[in-house]
Amino acid sequence: MNLSEKSKQHVDSCRFCWMCHHICPIGNATGHERSTARARALGISLVNRNAIDLSEIMDNIYECCTCGACVHTCVTGWDPVMFTKETRLQAALEGKLPSYINTLVDNCLDKGNAYGKTEICEKLAEAAKAHAKKTDTLLLLGTDARYMVCEQAVKAIRVLEKANVEFSVLADEPASGAQLDFLIGAADEAKQQMAAAADVMNAYDTVVIYDPNDAKVIKRIYKEYGVDVSAKTVTFTSYVAELIKNGDLKTTNTEKTVVYQDPYQLSRDLEETEEPREIIKAFATLNEMLLNRDETVWAGNLLMAEYMPAVMNEVAARRIFNAKSIGATALVTACVSEYASLKKAEQTDVEILSIEDLILG
Ligand code: SF4
Ligand code: SF4
The missing domain is CATH 3.40.50 (Rossmann fold)
Structure with missing residues (x-):
């Protein structure tokens, strides 16, 4: 497989390491070691050494949500997201994508969305x-x-x-x-x-x-x-x-006490952790749950639910458990896809709200 030298180096550094496997939301949801960063690296290293074919590891390559929790946790600075995305690209170039991924890609190219939708509501x-x-x-x-x-x-x-x-x-x-x-x-x-x-x-x-x-x-x-x-x-x-700071958006006290689910894209990739909290605090009392800000745990999305819905339900349920564990009765998210994933979890203990729900009352 034609991976960059940089990716090969990261793969060979990760493949026998266990240090971040506890933080992977997918590994924790499936309970399988194979879902974690190091197992993915091991599979890719076997392909790199011509021991197995790339097509044999492709399901595993698409189990990663690219949340970067492993990257964030890695004290030695290795990057499983980089080699996972490069492997996806190589599989696409070699015509080795799983059929369920080909369908999503074709929809993106033909309809502009992976779901193949043509109409908005x-x-x-x-x-x-x-x-x-x-x-x-x-x-x-x-x-x-x-x-x-x-x-x-x-x-x-x-x-x-x-x-x-x-x-x-x-x-x-x-x-x-x-x-x-x-x-x-x-x-x-x-x-x-x-x-x-x-x-x-x-x-x-x-x-x-x-x-x-x-x-x-x-x-x-x-x-x-x-x-x-x-x-x-x-x-x-x-x-x-x-808008709130400038007085353009009026605030009200909803008298709710909530916790906030940091979307990793905001907290880890864009280093935005306080702005959503400022909004929430203008409408409710904010508590913090385990693993917040850049240590957040991903709560699922819609795209992966297209091919692994049961795992997405488990990912969401586990994050709701984190909220419940500190006695939270409402969880606010700033990510529409995580909101949909959390809403799908069948439970009544924790109210799932978007930031917009809080603002609009
Ligand atoms: S990202 Fe770091 S901690 Fe995780 S498996 Fe690779 S080397 Fe180990
Ligand atoms: S990016 Fe997220 S889902 Fe992928 S291996 Fe790392 S922690 Fe697991």
């Missing part, structure tokens, strides 16, 4: 229509919100309306390329999708990015792939925190 279409006029500020809703959790996309629009912000919403929003980046890494197709999205964003002064996964990709990965965005890009949470 009526309520979102209606809410977006009210912001069809070109302004200086674009609210980028993202694929998951638009196609899978459209009621949350509507709430994001309502939050900015509540603060009397003048903003635009696109009826035919371009894909950010985040899903393709997850599925096939730095492939030309992902970069082309990113460049097309950047062209659209560059027609605005400011782009408010609702989905933390899009924010991570636009603010970090675009630079790595040489895709330029001249518009100012801000996360939805940092933008809303500023």
